[in-house]
Amino acid sequence: MQKKIALKLNQYGFYGWFILFLSAIAMFFSSPGQTYSISVFIDSYILEFGYSRTLISSIYSMATVLSGILMIFVGKAVDHFGSRFMLVTVGILLTLTAFFNSFVANIPMIFVGFFLLRFLGQGSLTLIPASLVPQWFDKRRALAISLLSLGTIFGNLLVPAFNLHMINTYGWSNAWRSWGLLLLFVLVPLMWFFIVNKPEDIGLLPDNKARTDNLTADQVFDAMAKKSFSLSEALRTKEFWFVGIISMIIPMVTTGMMFHFFSLMASKGIPESSAAFVIGLVALPGFLIPVIAGTIIDKYRSKHILMMTLGLLTLDLLFMLKVQTVIEASIFILIYGLVTNVQNVTTNVIWVRYFGRLHLGSIRGAATVFMVIGSAFGTIPFGLSYDLTGDYQAVFIVMALATILGMIMALFIKKPVK
Template sequence: MKSRVFEKIYYGWFIVFIGALGIFFSGPGQTYSNSAFIDQYILDFGWSRSEVSGMYSAATLVAGLIMMFVGKFIDRFGPRIMMVTIGSLFAIALFWNSMVSSLWMLAIGFFLIRLLGQGSMTLIPNTLVAQWFIQKRGFAFSIMTLGSFISAMVFPVINTWLIDTWDWRFAWQFWSILLLVVFVPFALFGVRNTPEDVGLEPDGFAGKEAKHAKPIMGTTNINADTEDWTLKEARQTRTFWAILICIGIPAMVNTGITFHIISIFGSNDLSPALAATVLSLMAAVGIPMSFVSGIITDRIPTNYLLAVIFIVEIILLTMLLFTTNFFLAILFGVIWGIANGLERISIKVIWPNFFGRKYIGSISGVGVTMTVIGSSLGPLPFGVGYDLFHSYTYVILATLIFPVIGLICALIAKKPSKAQIQA
């Protein structure tokens, strides 16, 4: 029965589903999920907000530095073994968090969920899906990214309900059991590392038709299978470092805004409820925009799309200075969602599009390291700026320099050729 189904439906789309499931279950390691537990720790244990926030930032930073090794393990052992291993370890980490009773336990718990959840549970699906698609890579990633948006929408709601109905310890245990019962079996029995492993080709039945697709922007073939670069070779190119900057800046800026959005809106006489509405709106708008981004990345060079994202980010930061009423807040949420939808796909597909499939784990691992480090550094400047000036105006104005730098890097991050470094 299974073989008959996959004679008509390319198995790569089932891989995309498992990838989306993996990204969904990265939720317990993400900030949008952990925010529901912070006040519980403070109330139950009497810890200060600075202590908990400091532990979270430090754990995130250390986890980010280790992520490049996870990428190398993916290249060595393959996505399937890594997905099952990481999923199982992540479930154990979630159970550990349900037993937290001291600051050192909290620090270890934060480190584990940031390393295994935020980092690894997003890196492995990105690496896996990149192996199965070339011509349709952007569209495949846009479908997989639905797992991220759905996760961001449902985890805060479910966590709040679990904590209010039972307690925060049960909430951690609930996700631990669900991860083991749902995700790990899918990874174990459903994942195949590459299409070649099962006698298929990337893109499946669409592969031959896709070769005749007409790219735009004057390029010859946007997602044609490229040269396979090792991490060492990639590091010799200007493009590699420019992309890293392009990835780190949105992570830093978006995390900084998200972490402080209630306070930022409050300084503009806007309610916390409106701030929460804007966050939900951002996620909702991001869903259709991820599909648009997937279609675009299959047709134009990915670095051009990154340039557009930084232009939108400049507009967003400028708007934040003048968002003082309901209409502007909703408009801000819509534009923010557009930027996030475009960003989530482009930063995933640019690595395999530019550096090939063979060593994508190692290369993407460095990218995820930059993302995690960027997100760990984002909240601090906003907090310090507000404490110093009792306003977010100066720190927002200073932050504008980063998307400008990102825009320049995006424009110079052109697809490399090995002939350039061998010359």
């Protein structure tokens, strides 16, 4: 039925744009599993159950690592069952997870709740849309992926305030139940009725290009297979490992810095009220990315863009060593937000540009392991820097060295030949 709906709507414009819109909605509904959403519930857990912040943080990190390791299986399931089936399934499971989290009462239940939120929300509901959208776009792929990220940006802007309002008004249990209802009655029906796995399923081509051949579906599949790497083939290329390691850097820096952000700003003499303003600025450059994607990322070699962003990120991290005022901190965070958004879109483009469309889910699933592990361990070096030296200067030097290493790796990558 969804194919008939898609063909009907395609008469009014390329259906890929509607797929992109739905995928951005799915990215928004990954919010229950994102740190910016879960963090609002932490104080309620501590107040309700009397657990320490260290204990809650530790089980959160363990749950994140475990969920990241399992992402490779989600990627394989996307290739086997298709994005539509997986989006509906994950949507239903995340609905049940939200209701489960409304009943947590002890550490084992909180751990299970964190794991399911990270596995289904932060992991699966970002992996699947990121594998679906590149199936529908080729020449405008970077633009499409950058627009996809707006789902996460709006989640970052809106969800913390929504969670806080629901918790303060109705309690944390009912806040989780509200997410369950939203997932069940908004996300799941949209994914069920409107998602189509790839344009070829309804007789189209990426970017709505005109068919210039009389190929059968099997012949189209064979042509795609000749250009696509399997996961095992991708794992044998240095590009998979180099790009994977590069993709760890930003989640590691971002998670560590944001987790300790108010402490970091205090070490610079910046008050909490000003720090709250500064941290919100990180989302603003994301609205410029669609323009940058269309003018730069779609037109220039990915390795050169990676080298540029990693070089700018190195300079920005070293600039933090000199930050002392709110204006300087704002400049740092705006540059950081811009550079990291460009790099994230570029790495997402690389996976499909280098390894093809056919096994993209499996390859993206394996690649997600790098990002989740980087995110899970990001808080540790920042904490060590503060505990051992009394400030965060040392960790920013270490992170700058890591970005330089990533820049060297980017120098040696090129599109692999199957």
